[in-house]
Amino acid sequence: MDGQMRVVMLTGSYPPDVCGVGHYAYRLTEALKGVGVEVEVLHGGSWGLRRLWRLLRAPGLSSSDLLHIQYPAEGFGWSLTPQALSMFVPAVVTVHEFSRVHLLRKLAIIPFFCFAKRLIFTSDAELDAVASRMPWIRAKSTVIEIGSNIPVVAEPPSRTAGEIIYFGLIAPKKGIESVLELASLIVKKRQDISVRIIGATVPRLSDYANDLREQAKDLPVAFDTDCDDAETGAKLARASVAYLPFPNGASTSRGSLKAVLACGVATITTSGPRTSPALASTVLLASTPSEALDISLELLAQPERVKAISAASRQYSQSFAWGTIARDHVDVYSKVRADL
Numbered sequence: 639m640d641g642q643m644r645v646v647m648l649t650g651s652y653p654p655d656v657c658g659v660g661h662y663a664y665r666l667t668e669a670l671k672g673v674g675v676e677v678e679v680l681h682g683g684s685w686g687l688r689r690l691w692r693l694l695r696a697p698g699l700s701s702s703d704l705l706h707i708q709y710p711a712e713g714f715g716w717s718l719t720p721q722a723l724s725m726f727v728p729a730v731v732t733v734h735e736f737s738r739v740h741l742l743r744k745l746a747i748i749p750f751f752c753f754a755k756r757l758i759f760t761s762d763a764e765l766d767a768v769a770s771r772m773p774w775i776r777a778k779s780t781v782i783e784i785g786s787n788i789p790v791v792a793e794p795p796s797r798t799a800g801e802i803i804y805f806g807l808i809a810p811k812k813g814i815e816s817v818l819e820l821a822s823l824i825v826k827k828r829q830d831i832s833v834r835i836i837g838a839t840v841p842r843l844s845d846y847a848n849d850l851r852e853q854a855k856d857l858p859v860a861f862d863t864d865c866d867d868a869e870t871g872a873k874l875a876r877a878s879v880a881y882l883p884f885p886n887g888a889s890t891s892r893g894s895l896k897a898v899l900a901c902g903v904a905t906i907t908t909s910g911p912r913t914s915p916a917l918a919s920t921v922l923l924a925s926t927p928s929e930a931l932d933i934s935l936e937l938l939a940q941p942e943r944v945k946a947i948s949a950a951s952r953q954y955s956q957s958f959a960w961g962t963i964a965r966d967h968v969d970v971y972s973k974v975r976a977d978l
Contacts (some may be wrong), residue, residue, distance in 0.1 A: 643971055644676040645704050648720060651711030652681035653867075656838045658807065658893050659734050661787040661867075669785075669964035675971075685717035693719075694726060704971055705729040709750065710743060721749040726898060728978055730970060732758040734784075735891075737767035751775055755974045758967075760784045761891045761911045775776040783890050785958045788867055788897040791875035797944070801935050802905070803877045804893035805836045805870075808847045808863060813883035813908070818850070820927040820934075821857040827931070831938065832858040833881075836873055837894075839863050851921045874901035878944050879937050881930050882907045888917060890958070895921075900955040902948035904937055906930045920954045922947075 647667055651660030660681070669675045682687065693699055705727045707720050711734075714720060723883040724731060726812075736747055750757065751772060757779045759765040769775050803815045814835065823832045835854075850864045851861060862873060881902045882888070882895055887910010890896070896906050899920065906922045913923075922937075924930035937944050 642674070642676055643698045643704075643968065643975070644760055645670065645678075645705050645706050645971060646699055647677055647877050648723070649679070649684070649706070649708040650711030650715070650720075652679060652713075655682075655713060656713040656807070656840050658787065659708050660713070662734070662784055662893070663708045663711075665785060665787055665960060666963065666967065667742045669960040670838050670967060672961070673967065673968060675962045675964075682713060685714055685719040687719075690719045690722055693723060697874065699723075703728075703964055704974060706967075706971075707731045707754075708745065709733060710739065712734065716742075716746070718746065718749075721746065721753070724750055724753040728974060730756045730758060730974060732760070733764065733768075734760055734763055738886075748787045749898050754778070755977070756780065756970055758782050758838065758970060761848065761889065761912070768934045771773065780966075780970050782963060782970075783958050784893055784896065785927075785960045785963050786900040786955070787893055788874060788898040788901070789871040790900050790955075796876075796880075797878040797948075798876050799832055799878060799938060799941070800831045801877070801879075802831065803834045803874070803898075804882065805874060805878045805880060805898055806882065808835070808837045808839045808850065809843050810846055811885055813885055814850060816883040816927050816930075817881055818857065818859065819854055820931050821854065821859045823928055823931050824858055825856075829931075829935065831934070832860065834860045834862060834873075834877075835923070836862045836865070837869060870897075871901065874898055874903060877901070879934050880905045880939075881927075881934065883924075883927070883930065884908050886912075888913045888921060888923075890914060890917060896955065896958060899951040900958075902952045904947040905951065906933050916954065920951055 646710045649663040651657035670677050731750040759781050806812050808836050888907040889912035906924050909923045
């Protein structure tokens with residue numbers, strides 16, 4: 639097929655919606671435009687049968703276009719419209735998560751395995767989780783790791799001393815309770831440092847966010863929530879040390895981790911079954927908040943060590959730069975177009 643490549647990006651959420659997949663779709667769209675791909679984004683609204691009928695009749699989803707579906711995403715809810723579209727329109731589907739989602743969500747993803755022209759997984763572990771049960775999936779699958787949704791400041795300012803940051807969605811099962819435990823240890827050990835929690839809140843989880851603030855009211859903790867991406871990038875660029883205690887361990891599918899590494903923050907995190915050797919050699923690992931505090935104090939007292947770790951983090955981050963991600967997607971699109 640000749641002519642400019644044209645892709646319709648379908649995502650349940652898109653900025654300013656609070657959804658990691660939606661922000662990923664935005665950054666991917668901008669990166670694809672940067673390498674000459676024409677991209678139309680479809681998002682938001684109802685995903686019922688009427689929407690399906692309208693989309694199938696829309697000229698933007700003609701047979702000469704590729705449909706790229708980002709799934710799962712908050713805005714889709716339990717609608718099966720994306721799955722139905724993959725049956726009638728040449729589609730590439732990025733499966734952002736499969737192994738840890740609810741059984742019903744797993745069942746909702748399975749139609750894509752049958753009908754999508756090509757599948758993109760965001761980590762080897764996620765592809766392995768599917769291929770262990772459906773080995774034939776590998777033949778139509780590609781792994782393209784996610785990038786950071788937060789823009790990187792080109793010329794980093796001087797970094798803040800005496801502060802440990804957390805960055806990520808303000809939601810349960812993100813390890814924020816361990817961050818508050820570290821803050822309580824700061825008080826107990828009478829250390830002259832503080833903690834800053836940076837992240838987006840989710841309206842349906844407002845009670846959880848309010849409870850965290852209540853727990854932290856007597857601790858040296860500041861909350862910077864719901865900043866835009868540029869402001870968040872600037873805050874990360876000023877940070878020296880981050881503590882991201884993921885309950886299931888660090889992995890390359892963690893967008894918040896990739897953001898702090900891309901911004902050159904010396905990062906303390908937890909090890910897990912999906913922590914690759916390359917990632918483990920870039921971060922500092924701590925199994926408890928107490929251990930994380932000890933490492934933080936050592937780092938904050940050694941600015942030259944922080945500087946060296948920062949440089950190594952930025953170097954590691956080149957493997958998931960958006961230009962690289964965009965070109966990898968173009969390769970996938972080209973293969974699909976060639977088969978149409």
